[in-house]
Amino acid sequence: MINLTEQQFKIFDVIKGHVNDYGYPPTRAEIAKIMGFKSVNAAESHIKALVKKGVLLKVPDSSRGLKLVEEYSGIPIVGRVAAGSPISAVENIEKYIPTNPISSPVDFFLRVKGDSMKDIGIIENDLVGVKKASTAENGSVVVARLEEEVTLKRFVQENGKIKLVSENKNYNDILIDQNSGFSLEGIAVGVVREDVL
Amino acid sequence: MINLTEQQFKIFDVIKGHVNDYGYPPTRAEIAKIMGFKSVNAAESHIKALVKKGVLLKVPDSSRGLKLVEEYSGIPIVGRVAAGSPISAVENIEKYIPTNPISSPVDFFLRVKGDSMKDIGIIENDLVGVKKASTAENGSVVVARLEEEVTLKRFVQENGKIKLVSENKNYNDILIDQNSGFSLEGIAVGVVREDVL
DNA sequence: TCATATACTGTAATTATATACAGTTAATTT
């Protein structure tokens, strides 16, 4: 992470931890207390250094007006691990994932029932991040409504005909016609699995 | 969401939006400005009402000392959808998922290479949330080191012997002995997929 | 009908907070 000194890294961590624990950044006084500084100005100086080094943003004159630069906040992703090195060595960090990890904006999550999409790694109980939409690109994974049922399927359009395709060979394709009661609820943009069993 | 009035719901949303945009909650004055109130006390009263109804926590005398009760913050999960109802109707909301969705604390994410765990829905490019650990329960999915390689496998212990099992029939089990250079890096506690393709 | 909740305006006071300025000490760079 750039060229932070040990102390600066600690301050960065204190801010990150406070945001995590309380939902908002600490004041200068709170930082000083946590770090054991007797002067609030010690915290202030460190903040200035962090801003100068580009890992922190400051909103002037605003209380708790601090924001960690996203690139350095969140939880680190470890990519390929070099021979013999400890897995969490700083050199191995690919990037940091932000609080909301999914690339596109998510309007809601859909809890997955069944295994019709298991071949693309979407399994029972997964949370699929969904962006609301009424149209979809050919080949994208969508949340479709058929009458009263809501399902997750791949959206395929051929010769003007719409097909809903499962990613599991035990399921047949669904062909859409006027009587299907079909409508699009949204597009799947990410997946979260809360536990690994 | 409990019994919020329309105005109270708006205030709740203003706070949620501010936290999302700025990384910290708004002041009473900022809420008032956004809502068009001429008195900061209008915001204060609404905050008191939200606290009373249990959807907001307040840290007294602390600037921006507001915290949305987790149960009502974050992105909604839509569970089973009732017949004919709009998918995002409030009645369908199962719960809200917090900013960091994985149940257990995550020390880092590991970017998945290969398909050795695809039968439990972990595929190439997924981010596996890992909790650092040097021991594991029998049957859990772990990040294991073998000499210089780091892999994701199911950890199986039988008659005092350790086996690393892939969740893909094309891969063979790995039997651990003294020469394997084996060590445990951590336990897989969740999965995030940033895109659905 | 009386209390209580909702939904505000307006004023004021205390406290919380950011931030500038003046120093000190030690280490590092030029």
Place this chain on the structure above:
DNA sequence: AAATTAACTGTATATAATTACAGTATATGA
């Protein structure tokens, strides 16, 4: 050797922010 950076203490001040109090008005439940 001089300048710069890092890492603080200590004082002071302007402003940011919470919060109490006093009202007004409407609606609702007991």
